Amino acid sequence: MRKTVLFLSLALMSGMSATARSLSPAEALGRVTNQPALRSSRASAQTPVMTVGTADAPSLYVFNRPEGGWMIVAADDVAAPVIGYSDSGAIDPANLPENMKGWLDDCSRQILAASADGAGPYLASETPDREEIAPMVKTTWDQGAPYNRLCPTVSGRATYTGCVATAMAQVMKFFNWPAQAGANANFSYKWRGGPADTPTLSADFSNFSFDWNNMLDSYFTAYNSAQSDAVANLMKACGYSVEMGYSPVASAAFNEVVGRALVTYFDYDGGLHNEPRELYTSARWEQMVYENLRDCGPMVYWGSGSVGHCFVCDGYRPDGYFHFNWGWTGNSDGYFLLDALNPSFVGTGGGTGGYNNAQGALFGAKPSDGLRPEPVYTFTCSSFSDLKVQGTYLTIQGIFKNRSPYKVNGNAVYMIYSEDGSKHVATVDDFFTPSSFTDFGPELDQVTLMGSISNSVLGEGTYRIYPGIRVDGKEYVFRTPVSEADYIIYTRTKTGTNQYQNTATVPSVGEKVIENLSTNGDLFVSSQFKVSGTARFTGEAETSLYLLAALLDDEGKVLVTAEGANITFTPEGKPFEFISSWFRTTVKPGDYTFALVYMDDITYEYRIVASCKTTVSPYVYGEYKINSFEVDNPAAVDPAAVHMTATVSGLGGIAQDKLYFEIKDAAGNTVTRLMKDLYVSAGNTVTLNATLSIPDAVAGEAYTANVCYERYSFPGGMKPVYDLPDVPITIGDTSGIPGIGADVNAKVEYFNLRGLRVDAADLVPGIYIRRQGSKVSKVIVK
The missing domain is CATH 2.70.50.60 (abc- transporter (atp binding component) like domain)
Incomplete structure (x- = not known):
């Protein structure tokens, strides 16, 4: 069977700092070796039968293969390597169909325009072939009236429901679950930030029946008292269940406790669990979020910018964009890349927006099926720092956290393995700090582990030590971001009878490097500015880090900071570009050092990743x-x-x-x-x-x-x-591409305009690509 593929959407890169360039025919073919499905086409003749563009600025090369078939490749590395190919037939430049000529000319114009615009080299997209998931949450709720009608007041002023309660309530409304709150839903807790005359908040929702049918998708216009009561009761139950700190300015709660409340009081599946994004590569995180949307439903999601915000992820588009409901009456709801959660409108408690730092989500939230699976725990540490060895005691500093929905009681442990990590040697639990973890939940941090590794337990040699926690007889490692090692190298050298010299180091798995950092010209006072560069990780993994834009003083210390971005670092180097708002304090015109920085979790000091020279000019109207x-x-x-x-x-x-x-x-x-x-x-x-x-x-x-x-x-x-x-x-005639015969016995396939296969039985109105064997045509479904 003949195989012909024309890539109808030309992939180009734009706005990158690296410079694209024209390619010779041999170089253009060489890029094809990175296309697994086309490696057999590498034997094409080295001389193109046709060049589209000019001798000085070629855009496309067309090759015929001696054994049959042809291939169209980009002559500039601004575009994807392969534009179209066939494993049979040949292209005759003197007898090209008119629509083929038009298509080649269109591709050529796009390539030449992108190259002239200074676009960088094309980087292959890794967006997997995933089916679309339409937005699931129909509600467009918020934090003010009528949602907060039953929230407590401060000096007669109404308080907001809080973004955590609003996100949680919208997910619960999607499921219309539970019919009733649990018999234990009798809440009482200390009001963080509340008035002195109201030290505690109490509400009894035991066996309370939720009025799901009276909850409207939108309360933007008219509603009656029953409809108002229905949603206000749900919001209050959610807020009290997570021990909301209510305020007339912005109410707040811990994102990670939503799952605990859903399981404990509202009969949701006990297998739900929190996951912080920092533990995974971007590709893995995207896949996890997609699979949860597909298999469970909408999810509570969170991130930080100038402040933290909690919201709902509830859909996916095959171009890699996810749908978000921000909890602001529908404002800014739409599709976003997970690396660029930057809503254009920011509502109650949203700060200045941009929730790309400290992202995480609640996975597996769905109504209980009556079974009670074991809790899923996630314990983390951002990095290990300030190691100290005193005799047999090993002290590790770090931000040790329980990111799970549940509080636990446990003990710290050091799990000791052979140097290569293949063999478990011992586990020690002789700890001075902490003596135990009590009610250890997302609300608490532990910054120091200090445990003793006695000479009787460990002899001379080099070992891996994994800091961990023992809960209900099971041991869990404190997991670290993919860019950090999750173990310590511990060496014990014998110096005498029962005497040892002990040393400990944290192995490096790679460094984050930014190359070609640029502010793309002068900065202008009180104006936004563009930052670009290439982010490379010297290790084998892909990782990300939220970096702030900053100006440094003459001593190299941070003078002022501005909005930053979540930057993805890859081993091969990934170009990035973002636009930042102006700095948070006054900056005078002059010459400065610009830098991208982050704040150390332990010392709260800024760490500089990269810098470049820049000039701040007086304000000029744009x-x-x-x-x-x-x-x-x-x-x-x-x-x-x-x-x-x-x-x-x-x-x-x-x-x-x-x-x-x-x-x-x-x-x-x-x-x-x-x-x-x-x-x-x-x-x-x-x-x-x-x-x-x-x-x-x-x-x-x-x-x-x-x-x-x-x-x-x-x-x-x-x-x-x-x-x-x-x-x-x-409108022209686009009935099909002539000159390519159809195989009537071949399977009929349909693709959307991004080239992704779709189910023919579920086509919604729109335009699609129909392929049967080697015949390709466009069809309109009405």
């Missing part, structure tokens, strides 16, 4: 101009992929805005719209590309396209502003 707007092949556009390009020049300061690419029908109605973030500094020009699809389009129909920005106009609010005239476009 201005820009849209120079041009073009649509590829406007006389015969493909309705599934209308490619548009706009060039924008910076006229002063740092200009940052949102541009909207639009398509309107003949009556002037907007049929599709796509927003793109603009960031351009004075004297620079950027190119923005957008690809839109037109639903239910018919060949020959006329539309117009344009790009605009929005400005406030009274009356009427925000209105679009168009600097350039509309571009007329006409």
